[in-house]
Amino acid sequence: MKRLVIFDCDGTLVDGQAAICDTMDEAFAAARLPSPDRNEVRRMVGLSLPQALRQLAPGATDDQRDIALDAYKSGYRDRRFKGTLEEPLYDGMAELIDRLVDAGWLLAVATGKSDRGLHSCLDMHGIKHHFISLQTADRHPSKPHPSMIEQALAEADVASDCAVMIGDTTFDIEMARAAGVRAIGVAWGYHEPSELLEAGAQGVAGTMQELEDMINAGA
Known part of the structure; x- marks a missing residue:
């Protein structure tokens, strides 16, 4: 069986919490949003990125969330390519x-x-x-x-x-x-x-x- x-x-x-929180800070900055609470970011780990962003930034515009989503993906990818992703x-x-x-x-x-x-x-x-x-x-x-x-x-x-x-x-x-x-x-x-x-x-x-x-x- x-x-x-x-x-x-x-x-x-x-x-991966350190990399996730640091990259999320950068993504929010790119979208000109205030940095999210790190404990709240950790609690969103496991959700898809669009859903996590909706919960972390409920007052953001669709354009801001799109910017944050793209910035998060590129930031995480850059860490991986540079060998700094932990x-x-x-x-x-x-x-x-x-x-x-x-x-x-x-x-x-x-x-x-x-x-x-x-x-x-x-x-x-x-x-x-x-x-x-x-x-x-x-x-x-x-x-x-x-x-x-x-x-x-x-x-x-x-x-x-x-x-x-x-x-x-x-x-x-x-x-x-x-x-x-x-x-x-x-x-x-x-x-x-x-x-x-x-x-x-x-x-x-x-x-x-x-x-x-x-x-x-x-x-």
Whole structure:
């Protein structure tokens, strides 16, 4: 029987909050908008960029949001090309991925990143070959819409009751529930464990070992 683990990226696999917040500051400056609160930026991680901008700048004009969106994309791309983009894997994540693969789990990613951003991130860490399905905001509605999970299930040919979503935000948990898959939260990301549990997470892992145990407990 095939089993699938679907990971969120930012806040779950990698810690990209510094790059995200710095680039968002630059994007807002380009659009002549006041800098957003950094905690609010972190809480928007996981949403598609247009939806995040609508929530971070509700009073902005459409033109301002378009400018901010383009500036964010170009700023993030420039960081990547210059080698200054910092998106470190969380400690122990690479080893956990190896153990899950060895145990027979198929792996996927469902993220608010772009295709280019996700591929670059996974390539940088040398782990892209482990993932059978990569779903991004370029081809799907924003989380918590279940489209990304549904496509990952289809590409992996795995039933919803044989899959689990791993994420750090309520958007991830709500997406999993909408798709009918099990959801596990992680405590090292951008939303509080209590919020993840309230959203419907089966549990919230504080360590990689706890996460591995929770994944396997429902296998």
